[in-house]
Amino acid sequence: MAVLQTMGYFTRYFRQTLTFLRTRSQSSLSTVGATGRWQIVGAACITRQPVVCPPLTPIEQQYSEMLATVEKNLSLKSDHELRHEQDLIRTQFLKSGDAEDIDLEDAAKQTAVEFADACEEELRTFKASLPEPGTDDTNDLSSLSRSLERSLVLVVKQKLGTNHEWVLPQTPWVPGETLRQTCERVVRESCGDDLQVKFLGNAPCGFYKYKYPKNVHQEEFIGAKVFFFKGQVRDTSGSVQLGEDIAEHQWLTQDELDDKFKQSYAKSVSQFLVSDQ
Structure with a gap:
């Protein structure tokens, strides 16, 4: 008998707790909503x-110059360098008077040195459309x-x-x-x-x-x-x-x-x- 009374007490307490929690939860949800x-x-x-590109820092500039030097020393000769060597050989033949094997039409063409001078002159007159890195042309x-x-x-x-x-x-x-x-x-x-x-x-x-x-x-x-x-x-x-x-x-x-x-x-x-x- 005592066991049944105890079980009934816990059942009523459990039901009351569930009812309280359900009511509080619904109230909380309605407030949030x-x-x-x-x-x-x-x-x-x-x-x-x-x-x-942003301007190079001093150490980046040194590294870039080092890579350029290494690449130049290890690279093969370009077409322009080979052309310049041929021009020097042709000039030596013309000075020595032994010009029988030289094509005078090729000798009259623009030499590699003249081509380089023309490129440098064009570079001096070139004006970039974009400002130099590190400068701001507008505030x-x-x-x-x-x-x-x-x-x-x-x-x-x-x-x-x-x-x-x-x-x-x-x-x-x-x-x-x-x-x-x-x-x-x-x-x-x-x-x-x-x-x-x-x-x-x-x-x-x-x-x-x-x-x-x-x-x-x-x-x-x-x-x-x-x-x-x-x-x-x-x-x-x-x-x-x-x-x-x-x-x-x-x-x-x-x-x-x-x-x-x-x-x-x-x-x-x-x-x-x-x-x-």
């Missing part, structure tokens, strides 16, 4: 790769042609809530599209059709989240979860055509991003950018 939702956002990290941060020896990242001053913030171009995810399609859409909406961007994968390369201020909660979202996708500019002749919510844009090197972004945002972005220094 009402005030704990996060907005999914896609952001495009658009980079422009270096156009010219315009919105120009895609600045810092040609460095990698550049597109940042925009975008309206988020009631303020404008410097971020990578971003837009909320729309049901029915993938996150990559969201980033492709943000390029069209924020940068226009003239900027051709190739995305490098279907999976995000980085993640960042932040909470909205209580007075600007959007559709009961408590904050945004931002997924970054990396893309590269296909054609450097393209330009950025700002969208409605974009006030300004800049092409910045990686060491210039820290001064533009918030500290936490800059830390998240730096985790998926490869340094070019």
Whole structure:
């Protein structure tokens, strides 16, 4: 009898515990559903790769000169060097008066020395269309042609809530599209059709989240979860055509991003950018 009473007591206690946990769980879920939702956002990290080689460091310059010397000493003679030797032999025959076996038509042609002099003169008059590595011909941060020896990242001053913030171009995810399609859409909406961007994968390369201020909660979202996708500019002749919510844009090197972004945002972005220094 005592055993049955004890079993009945534990059964009632177990049922009461289950009822309490079920009620608390449903209450917690309803609270999360009402005030704990996060907005999914896609952001495009658009980079422009270096156009010219960066200037060599002193040790790189010494190593390059050493390799050039070794290659010259071990290489075979080029066609130009063989031609120069033939010209010297022909000249010796002409000076000695023994010119019976020499084709005068070949002797009247341009010699290797004359060809080299013509090439040097053409080189002196040549003007490169690109600036020398290490020089920047423009201080315009919105120009895609600045810092040609460095990698550049597109940042925009975008309206988020009631303020404008410097971020990578971003837009909320729309049901029915993938996150990559969201980033492709943000390029069209924020940068226009003239900027051709190739995305490098279907999976995000980085993640960042932040909470909205209580007075600007959007559709009961408590904050945004931002997924970054990396893309590269296909054609450097393209330009950025700002969208409605974009006030300004800049092409910045990686060491210039820290001064533009918030500290936490800059830390998240730096985790998926490869340094070019």
